[in-house]
Amino acid sequence: MTEDVTIYIDGREIKAKAGQSLLRAALDNGVYIPNLCDLRERETPEASCRLCFVELEGVPEPVTSCSTVVEEGMVARTDSWRVRELVSAAFELLMTTHPVDCAACPGNKRCALQEIAKKMKFKLKSGRLPEILRDAPLDLSHPRIGYDSDRCVMCGRCVYVCNEEVDARAIDFIHRGLKMTVGVFGGGPLAESSCISCMRCVEVCPVKAFYEKTKETDV
Amino acid sequence: MTDTISDIFETLKEKAASESAGLKGGAEVLITVGTATCGRSAGALETLAAIKAAVKENSINARVMEVGCHGHCYAEPLVSISKPGWPEIYYGNITEGLAPFLIKNFLVNEDPALEWALGAVEENEIVPSVYYSPRFGGELRRLLARCGRIDPENIFHYIAEDGYSGLVKILKASPVAAIDEIKKSGLRGLGGAGFPTWRKWSAVEASAAEKKFVICNADEGDPGAFMDRTLIESDPFALIEGMTIAGYAVGAKKGFIYVRNEYPLAVERISSAVASARREGLLGTDILGSGLDFDIEVVQGAGAFVCGEETALINSLEGRRGTPRLRPPFPAERGYKGCPTLVNNVKTLSYVSWIMARGAEEFASVGTKDSKGTVVFALAGKIRNPGLVEVPMGTTLRDVIFEIGGGIPPVIKPSQLPGEKPVMKARAFKAVQIGGPSGGCLPESLLDTPVDFDSLREAGAIMGSGGMVVMDEDNCMVAAAEYFLDFTVKESCGKCVFCRVGVKHMLDILSRITRGEGAEEDLATLEELADKVKRGSLCNLGKTAPNPVLTTLRYFRNEYESHIEEKVCPACECEKLIAYYIDLEKCRRACDACVGSCPTEAIYTRSDRLKAIDQEKCVKCHSCLEACPASYDAVFLVSPANAIPEQKPDKKSDGARDGGGPEKRKE
Numbered sequence: 067m068t069e070d071v072t073i074y075i076d077g078r079e080i081k082a083k084a085g086q087s088l089l090r091a092a093l094d095n096g097v098y099i100p101n102l103c104d105l106r107e108r109e110t111p112e113a114s115c116r117l118c119f120v121e122l123e124g125v126p127e128p129v130t131s132c133s134t135v136v137e138e139g140m141v142a143r144t145d146s147w148r149v150r151e152l153v154s155a156a157f158e159l160l161m162t163t164h165p166v167d168c169a170a171c172p173g174n175k176r177c178a179l180q181e182i183a184k185k186m187k188f189k190l191k192s193g194r195l196p197e198i199l200r201d202a203p204l205d206l207s208h209p210r211i212g213y214d215s216d217r218c219v220m221c222g223r224c225v226y227v228c229n230e231e232v233d234a235r236a237i238d239f240i241h242r243g244l245k246m247t248v249g250v251f252g253g254g255p256l257a258e259s260s261c262i263s264c265m266r267c268v269e270v271c272p273v274k275a276f277y278e279k280t281k282e283t284d285v
Numbered sequence: 286m287t288d289t290i291s292d293i294f295e296t297l298k299e300k301a302a303s304e305s306a307g308l309k310g311g312a313e314v315l316i317t318v319g320t321a322t323c324g325r326s327a328g329a330l331e332t333l334a335a336i337k338a339a340v341k342e343n344s345i346n347a348r349v350m351e352v353g354c355h356g357h358c359y360a361e362p363l364v365s366i367s368k369p370g371w372p373e374i375y376y377g378n379i380t381e382g383l384a385p386f387l388i389k390n391f392l393v394n395e396d397p398a399l400e401w402a403l404g405a406v407e408e409n410e411i412v413p414s415v416y417y418s419p420r421f422g423g424e425l426r427r428l429l430a431r432c433g434r435i436d437p438e439n440i441f442h443y444i445a446e447d448g449y450s451g452l453v454k455i456l457k458a459s460p461v462a463a464i465d466e467i468k469k470s471g472l473r474g475l476g477g478a479g480f481p482t483w484r485k486w487s488a489v490e491a492s493a494a495e496k497k498f499v500i501c502n503a504d505e506g507d508p509g510a511f512m513d514r515t516l517i518e519s520d521p522f523a524l525i526e527g528m529t530i531a532g533y534a535v536g537a538k539k540g541f542i543y544v545r546n547e548y549p550l551a552v553e554r555i556s557s558a559v560a561s562a563r564r565e566g567l568l569g570t571d572i573l574g575s576g577l578d579f580d581i582e583v584v585q586g587a588g589a590f591v592c593g594e595e596t597a598l599i600n601s602l603e604g605r606r607g608t609p610r611l612r613p614p615f616p617a618e619r620g621y622k623g624c625p626t627l628v629n630n631v632k633t634l635s636y637v638s639w640i641m642a643r644g645a646e647e648f649a650s651v652g653t654k655d656s657k658g659t660v661v662f663a664l665a666g667k668i669r670n671p672g673l674v675e676v677p678m679g680t681t682l683r684d685v686i687f688e689i690g691g692g693i694p695p696v697i698k699p700s701q702l703p704g705e706k707p708v709m710k711a712r713a714f715k716a717v718q719i720g721g722p723s724g725g726c727l728p729e730s731l732l733d734t735p736v737d738f739d740s741l742r743e744a745g746a747i748m749g750s751g752g753m754v755v756m757d758e759d760n761c762m763v764a765a766a767e768y769f770l771d772f773t774v775k776e777s778c779g780k781c782v783f784c785r786v787g788v789k790h791m792l793d794i795l796s797r798i799t800r801g802e803g804a805e806e807d808l809a810t811l812e813e814l815a816d817k818v819k820r821g822s823l824c825n826l827g828k829t830a831p832n833p834v835l836t837t838l839r840y841f842r843n844e845y846e847s848h849i850e851e852k853v854c855p856a857c858e859c860e861k862l863i864a865y866y867i868d869l870e871k872c873r874r875a876c877d878a879c880v881g882s883c884p885t886e887a888i889y890t891r892s893d894r895l896k897a898i899d900q901e902k903c904v905k906c907h908s909c910l911e912a913c914p915a916s917y918d919a920v921f922l923v924s925p926a927n928a929i930p931e932q933k934p935d936k937k938s939d940g941a942r943d944g945g946g947p948e949k950r951k952e
């Protein structure tokens with residue numbers, strides 16, 4: 067039913083679905099664009115991770131591809147230096163707030179940050195800027211879900227599924243600025259929230275800040 | 286229908302004429318006191334009570350009325366007296382203690398007490414007019430015209446002063462005519478960005494949606510800005526009328542006024558004003574018999590700076606977390622509850638009433654090519670006459686600061702000893718910060734910049750909310766940038782990575798520099814981060830957050846370099862980079878004023894009975910500098926902190942504390 071539109075990414079001709087975002091059109095056709103906050107199930111993009119920049123012909127500044135709807139004849143570049151410069155800055159900044167101890171992390175080898183670093187040839191830590199790490203306690207209160215908010219990259223996926231999709235309204239963003247974190251309404255541990263153990267947050271979390279407890283990860 | 290509108294309005298106007306009879310030279314004595322928030326913090330309510338008591342005590346037949354803010358902060362509490370046979374006179378700084386004397390002198394003894402007067406409000410032969418002073422005469426007051434001149438809670442005072450004539454005029458024409466008039470005027474949004482107002486209006490108007498909304502943005506979170514508060518507290522009906530016109534023009538039946546939650550008096554006054562307007566048939570259904578339905582709800586803000594950003598404001602109004610949404614879609618397409626929504630600032634909407642009443646041509650008779658009309662600034666910092674200043678767009682910064690604002694005040698050291706005279710030290714202008722945390726610091730060489738949207742942006746600042754903070758030679762530009770970034774870091778909503786993390790890294794670098802721990806590569810890193818944050822952030826808070834850093838780097842780079850390379854703070858403001866010393870040539874043996882003022886007992890008496898400071902103990906509190914009598918003036922500052930001034934050594938001490946030459950010395 068949906069018509070196709072023809073777009074060009076990095077010189078390649080691509081058939082995209084009308085109304086689709088440029089990011090999804092690229093990913094569906096094997097063109098990699100880094101992203102964290104985009105979620106297929108979601109209609110309006112969060113556009114907060116600032117990793118999916120591309121350059122559009124005729125547009126002076128790079129734009130986020132998750133929030134750009136494809137148009138017939140659209141010409142985009144994912145590999146220009148202007149794009150790379152912004153994306154690598156976003157990634158570098160993000161990683162100053164993310165503890166890198168992959169070996170001990172429940173997300174190891176399934177982590178979107180590792181994937182981005184590998185595909186984009188970024189370092190996980192640039193070492194140029196000092197770390198700004200949080201030091202929040204692990205929430206192991208829930209029988210099946212562990213939550214390590216220190217690893218959270220604020221992509222908003224869990225908040226979306228919990229509130230808009232399953233309507234459990236157990237978690238949301240709380241606080242502002244650097245103190246912002248995903249937490250339980252009114253504070254308190256996950257076990258005392260309205261969580262219905264649907265495990266959607268675990269599924270969508272790109273860094274496994276929410277993770278399923280196993281014998282290895284938890285006591 | 287046109288006749289019905291006129292008839293109903295005539296009745297209101299007749300009532301207004303009788304209600305406001307005493308406002309302009311009636312037979313009765315009229316005393317007004319400015320009791321808006323700024324007046325109150327200067328003690329206006331106490332002054333008001335003292336005046337009422339004095340009037341009663343002396344059995345004077347006078348009406349005492351509360352009015353809004355005049356915008357003359359330096360003169361608060363501000364009292365005006367209109368006495369038959371005399372021109373109306375403004376009195377400044379009338380404290381509770383002074384008030385009874387003023388009342389008695391003038392109203393009982395016929396002595397107008399001109400020593401406390403700012404001047405007469407109109408030209409006359411007895412009392413010099415306030416308009417001879419540039420602080421009054423240099424302004425062109427349109428938005429502020431009624432502020433302090435009417436009882437803000439009385440709708441009839443507003444009507445008597447030309448209020449609602451704009452709405453009546455446009456109701457007899459058409460919604461399209463309203464948009465045309467705004468287009469012709471060239472009005473641009475006064476909430477900061479300067480977006481052409483008519484474009485937003487016609488975008489909302491053009492939508493076929495059945496439900497549309499008008500939102501007045503009164504969140505005003507910029508530190509130092511208070512013009513929106515003043516307008517609401519002093520002339521709330523202008524805003525209500527403007528919103529009604531906007532509702533009519535775009536086809537919205539409902540409006541919200543989103544007021545910053547730290548503004549209790551504004552909330553109170555606007556709520557009472559909305560109720561009055563409803564009572565008089567100027568809000569609600571079938572306004573003035575024209576068939577127009579429009580009503581307003583007053584909502585208190587969520588208490589975050591970012592909630593002033595229009596999409597965050599809408600989220601907050603819908604009961605969500607107040608974080609910005611991605612634009613587009615703009616609110617004009619999809620705003621409150623997904624409906625087309627017009628978001629305008631308090632000043633913009635208040636100006637709409639003025640334009641409808643007086644016409645687009647008169648509006649555009651002042652201003653520059655692309656910025657028409659007037660603009661209101663909140664002048665603060667190192668300035669003689671702080672307060673609200675309304676000037677034509679295109680007035681130069683120099684005129685605003687030096688003519689109207691009176692320039693940079695000297696530092697005055699009060700007399701401490703018997704018979705001693707206070708000592709004044711002139712201070713030189715260094716920079717003016719315009720536009721709040723999203724704005725920039727402009728140097729002396731740009732003082733001839735005209736204040737309009739485009740010239741300011743070109744210079745690296747922005748009009749923003751109209752905050753204008755003047756800084757002098759004692760202000761460190763690196764510290765100023767640090768101050769504004771600290772604000773942004775605290776107010777960032779946290780959603781996107783550039784603003785949440787990037788600005789924090791910038792702030793950390795600035796703090797290192799002001800602590801004297803800056804490294805050579807810091808400036809390059811700062812510039813690079815600034816560039817990325819500006820281009821990469823999701824909303825305008827992040828996009829503009831680097832401006833204070835970028836402008837200070839552009840215009841005051843040498844100050845950054847001295848902090849980093851020489852560990853010198855040229856303004857002697859950065860605590861870690863300065864030291865306090867006592868000039869032995871000036872210090873007096875008989876005096877020990879500083880000794881007792883020091884909280885850490887860092888000041889000791891040398892063998893020659895002169896005083897000296899033990900640098901190990903000094904916590905740089907500034908007390909000794911203030912305690913040392915003006916006529917001795919022996920305490921001074923040096924930077925860098927380890928620059929030991931050359932002085933005669935203390936025979937008994939090891940001498941290590943003395944000797945050497947000062948790198949930079951400031952008295």
Ligand SMILES: Cc1cc2nc3c(=O)[nH]c(=O)nc-3n(C[C@H](O)[C@H](O)[C@H](O)COP(=O)(O)O)c2cc1C
Nearest residue numbers: 474475476502504505593594595629630633825826
């Ligand atoms: C962080 C941030 C804070 C803002 N705060 C305010 C505010 O307090 N008041 C305001 O009118 N506009 C504020 N704005 C601008 C609004 O988003 C919007 O542009 C404005 O209300 C439109 O009104 P105008 O067209 O009448 O200027 C802010 C913008 C940003 C990015």
Ligand code: SF4
Nearest residue numbers: 218219221222224271
């Ligand atoms: S917990 Fe995971 S899914 Fe939720 S915001 Fe953080 S990174 Fe995203």
Ligand code: SF4
Nearest residue numbers: 778780781784824827
């Ligand atoms: S720029 Fe700052 S305030 Fe704006 S959305 Fe991003 S984090 Fe929030």
Ligand code: SF4
Nearest residue numbers: 883903904906907909
């Ligand atoms: S600056 Fe304060 S602590 Fe230092 S010597 Fe003077 S009074 Fe004492």
Ligand code: SF4
Nearest residue numbers: 872873876879913917
């Ligand atoms: S420094 Fe000033 S205050 Fe202290 S003893 Fe000397 S003259 Fe007095």
Ligand code: FES
Nearest residue numbers: 113115116118132
């Ligand atoms: S995927 Fe586009 S900003 Fe996150």
Ligand code: FES
Nearest residue numbers: 168171173177179
């Ligand atoms: S970066 Fe190592 S697990 Fe995420």
